[in-house]
Amino acid sequence: MDIVGWKFFPLVVGLVSFLLFYMKTVSKLSNAECSLLSHDHYWIISKRIVTPTGVISGAVEIYGGNIVSVVKNYHQQAKSSRGNVIDYGDAVVMPGLIDVHAHLDEPGRTEWEGFLSGTKAAAAGGVTTLIDMPLNSFPSTVSEETLKLKVNAAEEKIYVDVGFWGGLVPENAYNRSALEGLLNAGVLGLKSFMCPSGINDFPMTNASHIKEGLHALAKYKRPLLVHAEKELDAESYSETRDGVSDARSYSTYLSTRPPSWEVAAIRELLEVTKDTRYGGSAEGSHLHIVHLSDARASLDLIKGAKISGDSISVETCPHYLAFSAEEIQNGDTRLKCSPPIRDADNKEKLWDAVMNGHIDMLSSDHSPTTPALKHLEDGDFLRAWGGVSSLQYVLPVTWSYGQKYGVTLNQLASWWCESPAQLAGQGLKGVIKTGNHADIVVWEPETEFELDENHTAHHRHPSISAYMGKRLTGKVLATYVRGNLVFKDGKHAPAACGVPILAK
Numbered sequence: 001m002d003i004v005g006w007k008f009f010p011l012v013v014g015l016v017s018f019l020l021f022y023m024k025t026v027s028k029l030s031n032a033e034c035s036l037l038s039h040d041h042y043w044i045i046s047k048r049i050v051t052p053t054g055v056i057s058g059a060v061e062i063y064g065g066n067i068v069s070v071v072k073n074y075h076q077q078a079k080s081s082r083g084n085v086i087d088y089g090d091a092v093v094m095p096g097l098i099d100v101h102a103h104l105d106e107p108g109r110t111e112w113e114g115f116l117s118g119t120k121a122a123a124a125g126g127v128t129t130l131i132d133m134p135l136n137s138f139p140s141t142v143s144e145e146t147l148k149l150k151v152n153a154a155e156e157k158i159y160v161d162v163g164f165w166g167g168l169v170p171e172n173a174y175n176r177s178a179l180e181g182l183l184n185a186g187v188l189g190l191k192s193f194m195c196p197s198g199i200n201d202f203p204m205t206n207a208s209h210i211k212e213g214l215h216a217l218a219k220y221k222r223p224l225l226v227h228a229e230k231e232l233d234a235e236s237y238s239e240t241r242d243g244v245s246d247a248r249s250y251s252t253y254l255s256t257r258p259p260s261w262e263v264a265a266i267r268e269l270l271e272v273t274k275d276t277r278y279g280g281s282a283e284g285s286h287l288h289i290v291h292l293s294d295a296r297a298s299l300d301l302i303k304g305a306k307i308s309g310d311s312i313s314v315e316t317c318p319h320y321l322a323f324s325a326e327e328i329q330n331g332d333t334r335l336k337c338s339p340p341i342r343d344a345d346n347k348e349k350l351w352d353a354v355m356n357g358h359i360d361m362l363s364s365d366h367s368p369t370t371p372a373l374k375h376l377e378d379g380d381f382l383r384a385w386g387g388v389s390s391l392q393y394v395l396p397v398t399w400s401y402g403q404k405y406g407v408t409l410n411q412l413a414s415w416w417c418e419s420p421a422q423l424a425g426q427g428l429k430g431v432i433k434t435g436n437h438a439d440i441v442v443w444e445p446e447t448e449f450e451l452d453e454n455h456t457a458h459h460r461h462p463s464i465s466a467y468m469g470k471r472l473t474g475k476v477l478a479t480y481v482r483g484n485l486v487f488k489d490g491k492h493a494p495a496a497c498g499v500p501i502l503a504k
């Protein structure tokens with residue numbers, strides 16, 4: 001450096017220090033926007049805190065985004081000595097819900113949902129983590145490159161933590177390095193279909209693709225999620241579609257996807273899941289059946305596989321537990337989904353399986369589209385997009401419809417928090433305990449509300465939600481994600497500071 005350079009050296013140092021200070025201040029400011037609370041060390045107290053060992057009266061201490069202690073019988077005296085205490089009285093403090101099955105459709109089909117609207121709805125509904133499905137966005141998440149597009153699209157738009165499933169499709173199933181590239185890039189597991197998915201760039205897989213997928217997943221100890229329906233009579237399905245006179249009738253649609261499709265798919269899967277057993281060639285992998293609807297033969301097959309030692313689990317969704325075929329009105333395509341919602345007796349059997357632990361967890365399968373593609377106007381069940389929109393309401397829906405069956409708060413936490421955390425490999429989530437992320441929902445299980453147009457829905461298309469017009473019990477007061485109060489009394493934090501979750 002010459003003499004002139006040295007002369008300016010103190011000025012340069014001064015400028016750099018100022019810039020560093022400025023950047024630090026700015027980042028602090030933006031952190032403050034992540035939360036509706038101004039401090040990051042505080043206590044939440046309540047008479048009903050849902051812990052793995054039961055519901056306790058006490059306090060949860062939160063510092064730096066984590067739970068640092070859980071204390072029973074937190075007295076008034078201690079309360080006054082500590083400051084930064086939020087007293088929720090007898091409102092329930094529970095782990096935030098983890099939805100392992102949501103379609104946010106971004107990039108590519110943001111007009112269907114999107115990260116911003118979808119995660120706002122999640123936060124308002126007490127869902128603190130969701131795992132996005134690899135399809136309905138465009139392109140589908142089937143490679144390292146397309147995962148990067150997803151993660152970039154989510155940047156600064158997510159109010160809750162979001163993980164990603166990758167797609168297992170014929171194109172990558174036999175290409176181990178492509179699959180490993182996708183897994184190394186951070187997907188939490190894979191997802192595939194045994195029937196057409198409805199999305200052109202997400203073709204269906206057969207049992208041989210699925211076997212390859214499980215073997216690739218074994219060393220990563222991550223799951224394969226499968227849509228288990230297999231077309232047995234595709235011919236008659238298309239015939240019905242063409243010469244239809246009663247496409248507005250739900251029974252027309254129901255008859256196109258009988259329970260035998262689920263049974264056939266599951267039978268085939270169980271040939272492959274033998275490899276997941278202890279000592280098997282794909283030990284370490286796990287197969288998870290998404291949105292089971294048939295609570296008869298399909299469920300019996302799954303129960304048998306569990307007894308045989310297959311590493312297998314199953315979910316169902318609130319719409320299968322809330323509705324039955326008999327009550328679906330002609331033209332009400334909001335309730336079209338696949339597999340379809342079946343008869344009332346099947347619904348009772350599903351509840352029985354959930355209550356007895358044969359169904360391991362619940363998920364939303366939030367799969368919205370535009371009102372036009374849902375065919376709300378003409379009510380054509382055969383042409384309508386299949387998918388139920390429900391993300392914001394899954395907690396009150398499960399609770400409301402579960403009253404009749406005596407659902408407990410601990411069961412709710414098991415189906416919606418603990419088991420989903422295990423499936424998605426999220427060891428620091430799903431349970432209120434020291435060391436875990438402070439992902440918490442505070443809600444009032446006794447408060448009823450009308451789900452009408454006065455109720456603020458944050459989904460992109462509230463009109464397609466299956467639950468509009470229902471009276472529900474269980475109101476979400478506040479949602480915390482990693483210690484940030486992201487939703488309170490109908491308002492969201494100014495900035496979306498959820499974290500994209502990538503497996504390592």
Ligand SMILES: [Zn+2]
Pocket residue numbers: 101103133365367
């Ligand atoms: Zn789905």
